[in-house]
Amino acid sequence: MANVSLKGFSKKFKNTVAVDNLNIEIEDKDFAVLVGPSGCGKTTTLRAIAGLEQASAGEIYIGDTLVNDVLPKDRDIAMVFQSYALYPHMTVYDNMAFGLKLKKLPKQEIDNRVQEAAKILDIEPLLQRKPKQLSGGQRQRVAVGRAIVRKPKVFLFDEPLSNLDAKLRVSMRAEISKLHQRLGATIVYVTHDQIEAMTMATKIFVMNHGKLQQSGHPLELYRNPSNKFVAGFIGSPAMNFMDGILKKENGRILFQIGDSKLEVTDSFQDSLQQYLDKDVIFGVRPEDFHIRPLHDEETSFASIKVQVEVIEPLGEESYVHFVLGSEAMIARMRSTEFMKVGDEISLYIDMAKTHFFDKKSSLTIM
Amino acid sequence: MSRSMKPVNKTIFCEGMTIKMGIFNTEISNLKEKFTRFCRNEEYVPYLLNLLIVLSIVLLFVYPLIYGVLSSVYSKGEFSVANYSRLLTDRNFWHALWVTVLYVFFYTVGIMFIGFVTALAIDVGEERKLPGSKILSSFLTLPYAIPDVVGSLVWLWMMNPRHGIINYLLSFLGIEGLKWLTSGDLALISVVLVGIWRLFPMHTLIILAAFKTVPRSLYEAADLDGASTLQQFFYITLPSIANIMKFLVLLTVVWSFKRFTIIWLLTRGGPMHATETLAIMIYTEAFKFFDRGYASAIAVSLLIIVGAVSVLYMKFFKESEAEGGLL
Ligand SMILES: Nc1ncnc2c1ncn2[C@@H]1O[C@H](COP(=O)(O)OP(=O)(O)O)[C@@H](O)[C@H]1O
Ligand SMILES: [Mg+2]
Numbered sequence: 098m099a100n101v102s103l104k105g106f107s108k109k110f111k112n113t114v115a116v117d118n119l120n121i122e123i124e125d126k127d128f129a130v131l132v133g134p135s136g137c138g139k140t141t142t143l144r145a146i147a148g149l150e151q152a153s154a155g156e157i158y159i160g161d162t163l164v165n166d167v168l169p170k171d172r173d174i175a176m177v178f179q180s181y182a183l184y185p186h187m188t189v190y191d192n193m194a195f196g197l198k199l200k201k202l203p204k205q206e207i208d209n210r211v212q213e214a215a216k217i218l219d220i221e222p223l224l225q226r227k228p229k230q231l232s233g234g235q236r237q238r239v240a241v242g243r244a245i246v247r248k249p250k251v252f253l254f255d256e257p258l259s260n261l262d263a264k265l266r267v268s269m270r271a272e273i274s275k276l277h278q279r280l281g282a283t284i285v286y287v288t289h290d291q292i293e294a295m296t297m298a299t300k301i302f303v304m305n306h307g308k309l310q311q312s313g314h315p316l317e318l319y320r321n322p323s324n325k326f327v328a329g330f331i332g333s334p335a336m337n338f339m340d341g342i343l344k345k346e347n348g349r350i351l352f353q354i355g356d357s358k359l360e361v362t363d364s365f366q367d368s369l370q371q372y373l374d375k376d377v378i379f380g381v382r383p384e385d386f387h388i389r390p391l392h393d394e395e396t397s398f399a400s401i402k403v404q405v406e407v408i409e410p411l412g413e414e415s416y417v418h419f420v421l422g423s424e425a426m427i428a429r430m431r432s433t434e435f436m437k438v439g440d441e442i443s444l445y446i447d448m449a450k451t452h453f454f455d456k457k458s459s460l461t462i463m
Numbered sequence: 464m465s466r467s468m469k470p471v472n473k474t475i476f477c478e479g480m481t482i483k484m485g486i487f488n489t490e491i492s493n494l495k496e497k498f499t500r501f502c503r504n505e506e507y508v509p510y511l512l513n514l515l516i517v518l519s520i521v522l523l524f525v526y527p528l529i530y531g532v533l534s535s536v537y538s539k540g541e542f543s544v545a546n547y548s549r550l551l552t553d554r555n556f557w558h559a560l561w562v563t564v565l566y567v568f569f570y571t572v573g574i575m576f577i578g579f580v581t582a583l584a585i586d587v588g589e590e591r592k593l594p595g596s597k598i599l600s601s602f603l604t605l606p607y608a609i610p611d612v613v614g615s616l617v618w619l620w621m622m623n624p625r626h627g628i629i630n631y632l633l634s635f636l637g638i639e640g641l642k643w644l645t646s647g648d649l650a651l652i653s654v655v656l657v658g659i660w661r662l663f664p665m666h667t668l669i670i671l672a673a674f675k676t677v678p679r680s681l682y683e684a685a686d687l688d689g690a691s692t693l694q695q696f697f698y699i700t701l702p703s704i705a706n707i708m709k710f711l712v713l714l715t716v717v718w719s720f721k722r723f724t725i726i727w728l729l730t731r732g733g734p735m736h737a738t739e740t741l742a743i744m745i746y747t748e749a750f751k752f753f754d755r756g757y758a759s760a761i762a763v764s765l766l767i768i769v770g771a772v773s774v775l776y777m778k779f780f781k782e783s784e785a786e787g788g789l790l
Contacts, residue, residue, distance in 0.1 A: 149683050170689035182680035186702040195698070196688030243684075 099160055099173075099250035099283040100125045101146060106155035108141050115141040117307040119155070123285060123300070128277050130286045132294040133304035133330070139287040140179075142304075143253050146285060147176045159251060175244035176253040179260070181236050183228040183243070189215075190224040193243045207246075214242040217279070234265045241273075245280070254286040258293065270296055291331050295319070303327050325459040328380050328452055334416060336380045337426040340456070343372050352379050352453075355422040359399035362448040368463055369453060377462065380452035383416065386428035387445045398445040405440045408433055528766075535759035546760035555736065555744065556761065560768075563720060563740040566655060570719045574659045575712060578666025585667070586674045600671075607664040615728035618657045619644070644730050647737040654726045654738050661725060669711055673704040713776050720769045741765045 101123040108116040116138040123129040131139045144150040146157060148169035157164050164172050183192050190211055197207045215221045218238040228236055237257060244252055257273070258266045274297050277284050288294055294301050295315045303310040303318065303326070311323045315331075322328035328336045341354035343361075350369050351358045359379075361369060369377075390398035403426075407418035415433040419426055428444060436442055453462040501507055535546050550556050581603060588596030606614065621627045622643035630641055643653045677700060685695045723742040726732065732739035732747065739747075741761060749758035 147687065149686065169683075169686045174687070176684075176687055178680050178684060180678065180680050182678065182684040184681060184684070184699065186705075195685075195690075199689045199694065 100127075100158075101129075101251055101283060101285060102158045103142070103146075104156040104158070106142070106145060106157060107153050108138070108145060108150060109153045114307055116145075119304075119307075119309055121302055121309065121312070123283060125283055126281055128274070128284045128286065128297055128299045129302065130288060130294040130298035130300070131302045131304060132288055132291055133310075135289050137304045138307040139289070139304060140255055143176070143255050143285060143287050146172075146251075147174055147253055148172050149176075172251075173249050174251045174253055175247045175249040177237075177240045177244050177255065177257045179255045179257070181228075181240040181260075183236060183239055185228050188225050188227060189220065189231070189239050189242075192228070192239055193246050196243070196247055210246040210248070211242075214245040217245065217276070218242050233260055233262075234269070237261060237269065241276070245276075249282065251283045251285065252280075254284065256288050257286075258288070259290070266293075273297065292333060295331065301331075303330060305330075321461075322452065323461050325378060325380070325454040325461075328454070328461070332382055334383050334427045334429065336382050336452070337421075337424065338454075339379050339422055339424045339426075340376060341379055341422070343369055343375060343377055345373055352377070354379065357401045357421070359401070359446060359448065362397040362451075364449065365451075365453065365462075372453075372455075372462065376456045378454040378456055378459075380454060381426075381446055382450065383427045383429035385447040385450045386417075386430070387447060388430065388432070388442075390445045391447075397448045399448050400443050400445050402441060402443055405436055405438055405442060408436070408438060531759045531762055534756055535763050538756050546757050547764075549757065550760055550764060555739075556741075558736055559739050559741050559744040559761075562651065562736070562738065563742075563765075565651060566658075566722070566726075566738075566740050567716055567719045569652070569655045570658055570722070571712060571715045573655060574663050574666050574715060575708075577659060577663045578670050581663070581667040582670035582674060585671055600667075603667055604664040606660055607662065609661075611661065611724040612728060614661055615657065615725055618660075619729060622653060645734055647734055650730055650734060650737045654729050657729060658719070658722055658725050666711065666715070669707070670704070673707040674700065676707070677703040709780050713773060713780070716776070717769055717773060720765065720772075 101121070103119050103121040106116060106119040106121075107114070119138075119142060121129075121142075131142060133139055141150060145152055146159070148164065148167065152165055159172055159174065184195065187195065193211045193214060194207050197210060202210075211224070212221070215224055218241060220235065220238050220242060223231060223235060223239070228239065231239065237260070240257070254273075258269050261269060270293060273286075277297075286293075286297065298315055300312060301315050301318055302312045305326050310330075311318060311327045318327060318331050322331060325338070329338065339354050341352050344351045344353050344358070346358075350361045350366055350373070352361055353359075387398070390400075401421060403419040403421055405417055405419055407416075409416040409418070410433070413431075415430055417428045417430050417433060417436070419428070454460065455462055536542055536544060538545060585596060585600045585603070587593075588599065609617075621629050624630055624640055624642045624645070627643070629643065630639070633639070633641065642649060644650050681699050681703070682695055685699050690698060721742055722740070723746065726738055726740060726743055727746065730738045732743040742765070745758045745761045745765070748754050748761060
C-alpha cells in the first residue's frame, strides 16, 4: 500500500509560512495533483514528502509508516525535479543506473531495469549521451527514467513539463498519464497549470497561500468550487465574476448588476434568502453564456444586453469579450459569424450553472 | 571601398572629366551617407572601445615583446644568435630552469592542495552553519591584502634562525636551529611556502566559488539516490568542478613561472643559486651584469617554455574533456 497522507503539515522558513496546517489524503495508485499559483507552497510540500525538507509541524505518512524522521533514500519514493537535476558528467545510462549501483544491485539487474525504462520512454538510442547533448524533452524523459528504474512506491513530480514547449507539453501530458496506468504506482504531481491538473489528475488539491482550498475529482472541483479562488483558478478561460446586489421582486430573488436584473434559478432561491439586499459575487463560466435560450429549460435563462468589444476566433469556437457593469467578461461561443465588434447583442445566462459567493468570506453560497 | 573606386578611375581615361566627376560625386555622397549613418546609429562605439583595447595591448604587450626579442638577437647593431648559443651551454641557465621547474611544481601542488582544503572547510562550515565560518573566510583573505614587501619582511623575521618565532616554537619540539633561508636544502622549500602563503586566498576563493556553482538539486537527487556525503563529493562535486580546477592549475603554472618578488626579497636567488629561478636570473643578468641581450634571450626562452607548457596542457585538457573522465 502506498497511500500518502499529511496530517497538519506546516512548514516555516524564518519569517515566511510556506505551508500552513495542510491535511492531505492520497490513496494508493492515485494520480494526485497539487495545483496553485506560484509561491503557494506546492514544491515545499512535495519536498517534505521526499524528505528534502523537514516539517515544522505535523505528520507525514507513506504507506502506514510515519516518515518524518526517515531519510529520503529510505522512503521508497522517486522524484523528478523541475530542473531535472541530471548528473551532467554522467551518460544517460549512468544517470539512471547511479542509484541502483549505490544500492549494490547485481549488474545484470541494473542493466535490465535501465533497458526496460529506456524502452518505455523511447530513449534507447540516447543511452550513451551526456545530458547536455539532449533536447529539453529528452532530458525530461531521462529524468523520468531515473525515477522509474528505482521502482518506487510513490513518484513525485515537480512541474516536470514547465520547461517544455506547448506542443511537447500536450503530448507529454498524455504520456505521463499512460505511464501512471502502466506502472500502477501512486503519483504526486505538482503544477501551477490547472489544465495539467484537470487532464491528468484522479484527485486535485488546490492550494493558495500555503493553505488547502479544496480537494476532489477534477470535474467535481469544476462544477462545485467551494470558494471564489477555486472557481477562478480551475477552468480556462477563467470564470467571470461580477459584484452586485440581491433584490426581491414579486417574491423572486433577482441579482442586480447595473441596469440588468437576473432572476435566480429555483435551486438558489432558498439559500440566497439570507443575503437579500446584500453584496454578493456572482460567477458565470464563459461557456454558460448562450446566443439563444435552450427550449426545454427556458425558465432558468436570464438575458443581458452587451456590446461586443473583441472577438478572438480559435477555430471551432471563439472568445467574445464584453463589459458588464464595470467588469470585463469573456463568453465562449460556437458561432460568431453574425456578430462584429461594436454590435449590441443579447446573451442568455444558464442560471442553473451559475455560482454565488459571499463577498466577505469568498465562500460559495450553497 | 577600393573595389568601388576602380570604375571611377577608368572613366577618367575613357569618358572625360564631366562623367567622372558625376560618378565621383555620387561616390562621395554615398560615403557621406554611410558616414552619417555610422555616426547617427552610434555604430562607431564598438570600434572606439576596441581601439582602446587594441592600443593598450600593442603598447603594453606587443611592443615590449618585439623589443625583447630584438634585443636578444641584436648585438652592436648586428644580427647574432650568440646569446642563444651561450644559453645552451650555460650551466647556470640549466640550473635555473631546474629550480624553476621545482618551484612551479611544488608551488602548484601546494597551493592547489591548500586552496582546496581551506575552500572545503569554509564550504562545509557555511553549509552546517558552524559559528565563525564567515569570519574565518574573511580572515583567510588577509595575506592577499598584505603587500609582497611587508609580507616578505615579516617572514624574514619569523624565519630568522636565531631570533625567529618559528625556530623558537620548534625548539619546544626539540628541533633546533633550522636555517630556513640560508641552507641550500631548505631555502627553496621556504620560498615556495611563503609564495603559497601569499596567494592561496585567491585559490581558496576561486575553488569556493566553484563549489557554489554545483546546483543544489544535484545533491538532492543524489540524496534520493542514496549517495553518502563522501560519495556525493566524489561523484558530484569533483566531476562538476574538474574543469575549473584544471583551468586554475594552468593559470597557477603560468603565473608561478614568472614569480619574482617574494623570492628576490627573501633570498635574492641564494644561497649559492639554490633559489635562483629563471625570473631571478633574468633580473640579475639585466640589472646586475647589465647584459640586456642575454637577459632578453633568457626571457624569450622562458616565454617559449611557458607557451609550450600551456599548449600541451590545453591539449590534454581538451582530450580528457572529450572523454569526460574524472579530473
Ligand atoms: N528555502 C527557502 N527559504 C525561504 N523561503 C522559502 C524557501 N523555499 C520556499 N520558500 C518560500 O515558501 C513559499 C512557498 O514556496 P514554494 O513551495 O516553492 O512554492 P511553489 O512551489 O508553490 O511555487 C514561497 O513564499 C517561498 O518564497
Ligand atoms: Mg515550485
